[in-house]
Amino acid sequence: MQFMLLFSRQGKLRLQKWYVPLSDKEKKKITRELVQTVLARKPKMCSFLEWRDLKIVYKRYASLYFCCAIEDQDNELITLEIIHRYVELLDKYFGSVCELDIIFNFEKAYFILDEFLLGGEVQETSKKNVLKAIEQADLLQEDSKPRSTRLHSCVKS
């Protein structure tokens, strides 16, 4: 996988993860172009499109679009599966995830992604293991920083 983008229906970027080295300018250009293209597609259309020499796989969950760029020989269906798996992980972690969770805890969303994918490859296929790793890392964190749970609840309200 070359990169993953999360953006809202309004075209606001919510998360970006680049697995190939690109300059900031190039990243912005790609993001703008892709957000436009994907948002322009009608809901009944299939989730794949060819873009430059890459394949774009995207899927919409509620108000969020999850969009991945893969190479020519990569498997589109497994990429959809990756997206779905990531959404499930977010869901499990936040407990029925919504866009606001990702906005206010964007670093957590990154941490989860980093436990799931590394360098653009799937690192852990077991949901349980990913969540376990995140929870333990969070425990380490909470030793010194007791505020995150409280915040979580106030974001939800």
Add this chain to the structure above:
Amino acid sequence: MALKMVKGSIDRMFDKNLQDLVRGIRNHKEDEAKYISQCIDEIKQELKQDNIAVKANAVCKLTYLQMLGYDISWAAFNIIEVMSASKFTFKRIGYLAASQSFHEGTDVIMLTTNQIRKDLSSPSQYDTGVALTGLSCFVTPDLARDLANDIMTLMSHTKPYIRKKAVLIMYKVFLKYPESLRPAFPRLKEKLEDPDPGVQSAAVNVICELARRNPKNYLSLAPLFFKLMTSSTNNWVLIKIIKLFGALTPLEPRLGKKLIEPLTNLIHSTSAMSLLYECVNTVIAVLISLSSGMPNHSASIQLCVQKLRILIEDSDQNLKYLGLLAMSKILKTHPKSVQSHKDLILQCLDDKDESIRLRALDLLYGMVSKKNLMEIVKKLMTHVDKAEGTTYRDELLTKIIDICSQSNYQYITNFEWYISILVELTRLEGTRHGHLIAAQMLDVAIRVKAIRKFAVSQMSALLDSAHLLASSTQRNGICEVLYAAAWICGEFSEHLQEPHHTLEAMLRPRVTTLPGHIQAVYVQNVVKLYASILQQKEQAGEAEGAQAVTQLMVDRLPQFVQSADLEVQERASCILQLVKHIQKLQAKDVPVAEEVSALFAGELNPVAPKAQKKVPVPEGLDLDAWINEPLSDSESEDERPRAVFHEEEQRRPKHRPSEADEEELARRREARKQEQANNPFYIKSSPSPQKRYQDTPGVEHIPVVQIDLSVPLKVPGLPMSDQYVKLEEERRHRQKLEKDKRRKKRKEKEKKGKRRHSSLPTESDEDIAPAQQVDIVTEEMPENALPSDEDDKDPNDPYRALDIDLDKPLADSEKLPIQKHRNTETSKSPEKDVPMVEKKSKKPKKKEKKHKQKERDKEKKKEKEKKKSPKPKKKQHRKEKEERTKGKKKSKKQPPGSEEAAGEPVQNGAPEEEQLPPESSYSLLAENSYVKMTCDIRGSLQEDSQVTVAIVLENRSSSILKGMELSVLDSLNARMARPQGSSVHDGVPVPFQLPPGVSNEAQYVFTIQSIVMAQKLKGTLSFIAKNDEGATHEKLDFRLHFSCSSYLITTPCYSDAFAKLLESGDLSMSSIKVDGIRMSFQNLLAKICFHHHFSVVERVDSCASMYSRSIQGHHVCLLVKKGENSVSVDGKCSDSTLLSNLLEEMKATLAKC
């Protein structure tokens, strides 16, 4: 101190945290930019504070702003500060920020090397994990080179969590630092059989990615992967493996044959669509690679096509799309199997989803045959009419043209039909593809001689109705066809039925509204037309008619002379003068027609697109060399001649210079004829061997079947391609009848009569003879043209560097660079200081060991044995192993742990003067006949001033060692970190067992209170040695020596910071001097760096400043000076006891030099 803490937390209460920032941005929708710039100012203030928590918070906010598109590169250094925080909370944020914002251009990235290295070796797996994750995003070639060895070590970490991360990140390291691939590959291969499925899948991932780019180097792994494929049940892994095989089979067809069966089984059994799709794709790839060798795999192809049909029929748009995509791959090699599903594909053209329609279109391209072309195009034409949205319609248009023109118009049986399709397409409003249609018209009219008459009639109709085309709003698009129409009517004016009418159409005032380049063609071709009219009139003896035409020209041409377009203007004024001259001649009753038409004598032939490129540059000709040295100030002038040349190039085939006088023209014509006669590549009008319809030479211009053209010809400008379809059906029917008759007659004589040459003959195709005997003129190629073009190679492919032969034994020079202190030349063997950490079952362990041994042997034996079959190698390897064990026993006195490394340079030849023998930081702890213990003590910058003791246990007996326990007697100052709940007197278990001959490493953490003095701890290793005769309880006492140097951590320091530190004056001073040193200064420094964990700050001649830091934050500065035979070391440190102890240790080291 406490006050400071409180103050820090109060500060923080007033700071915005990330949530506040996000909320603030959401509340300031109107003046977001202003709000954010305000926030950035606040963040800058926060970053200036000393409190790391405040900094981390600031960096976290910056990371969020970075995502919103704000530049945060200015904070790169602060990010590094947060990365090096000791608390995981902050470290995690620092690495996240780095992974999001660092890239190869970030200059401070080089400062992270040591920090990352430290985190990689941290005892906390999450520190290591977070460092690996971050590194995967911003690894640079430098980082990759410096850290490759550390990461490789982590590939054998005890925790699968770290192992899988390390394995995955190795791929990124390979990409950045290809030299690491060969040394790391054996270990990567081992990981394919890792007991942890996650690690295994990571290794499969990495090797698959590697193999996809350069498959040939990975063929030898095929059996291993085959085993994995048949045993694995993890779909994620299976998909990768199957993909890998897809890449390997083109290189090894035998593999393909083996694969077909398991793959078809999977296709039948799996319920996962992703896996099914991958299998189908690979089967297709396999069959493509097999298709040359063994054609009979129709069952598998049928299976694939069937499964794909199911996908296409599915209501899920995604599956439909992928089904079509895969179908198009089959189409290339097995068109027949796909063609039978034409109905389904045509159905997809009606799909709501545009991307599916486009895929279906792609498929249609490959599905046409002579038989169904008209039908398919007809269907497409109806779609063109229905299509809303210009993009899809334009796509349809190009597809229609692509389909028809593919492989040199192979499937077109009736060019009249095709011309009328093109004419119909010109009625599309707002298409961008006018030039494409124009190019087709030109191409067909030029190359298919028999169609010219018909083409000319259609084009003259187009010219006549030019106002329709030109008046549409998007003039630029479709009016391009007028370019083609004008040219065709001019060039082939002899076929025009009413040339006068066309001439008038071309001279209408409206024409001047067309784009310049089209007007230019108009002007040029008006003359051609005029020439042919003159000829007709003169032959018919209508002198008045001829004069009338000339008058028309003289009247109308001035409108072009006034054109704003230079080209039009120039041509028009030349021609106007010419015509006026003719007028004068005509007035004198001089016949002029002959001479005027001589202006345009001769044939034009199409030139192949890459013709110029294919001519090889003659030897000795340097195209880049100057013919005349450029003038000094002619930079802008340089551009101009090139541009002019370019333009000429483009226009050359389109129009010829009319300005040249008759003589010159005649001369050129003569020369051209001469040249053509001598040119074997020039295609003359006589049938050439390249023509496709060879079997009927001599009748090239005679239509085989006369069809009544009168109907279509008289309704110009109306859609009529449909009529052709009907006509064509009738014609084919007649033909069939005739053929049947003929066949009956012929049956007695021979079985099959005619066989035409066609690249894709199907039974049905063969029966259809083209309506016109078509003479397709092939494109001209220049002399000496090379047969193939090599445009496809990309020299910048990042994966090319990874095209490395992995089966070749490792050479000594290929070792990974190892943690080095600056300015040192020491290197240690990567194998030795990385003992196997892993807990493993007996069997793979042995194998691993053997494998490593083999690698080493290979290195050494490399020069002696170059080519040997694997079997003798194995024997030799065993023999050598025996020799080595003997040697080992003899060399007991050698410093333990480094025996192998120390021995190596000698074996490899004379050691160089400037090189130190590789050293190991592991020193002997204790040994007996059962076990040998070596250990290394490393400081870690943890909160509680801890050190990590890595103990390598080597089983040198023939028994299995198990139940190993380590008990250490704590002192007041040093305490072992024990698992919770265990008392001080309990032993700490060693987390592995040792089969005979195996070694492994265990790590223990000790907490030290005061580090200013060296100290020793007594300890005992107890274990059970078990062999065939029984088990015995054994123990081994040892003494752990914590030297002061082991509390130091190599920390780089810049000279300015170093100077400041010395100036500050808080440091106490001490010095030593050692005599009788012959070692070079360079090596000396290296020794100090290596054994005492210093780094060189600056070095001037024989004087160097060095720096290090203790785990408790003491600064230690050294000034090392070398005299003739002596070395003096002056030290400054914030603790005088520590300094004097350190210097004593150093003295001991130096004394050995």
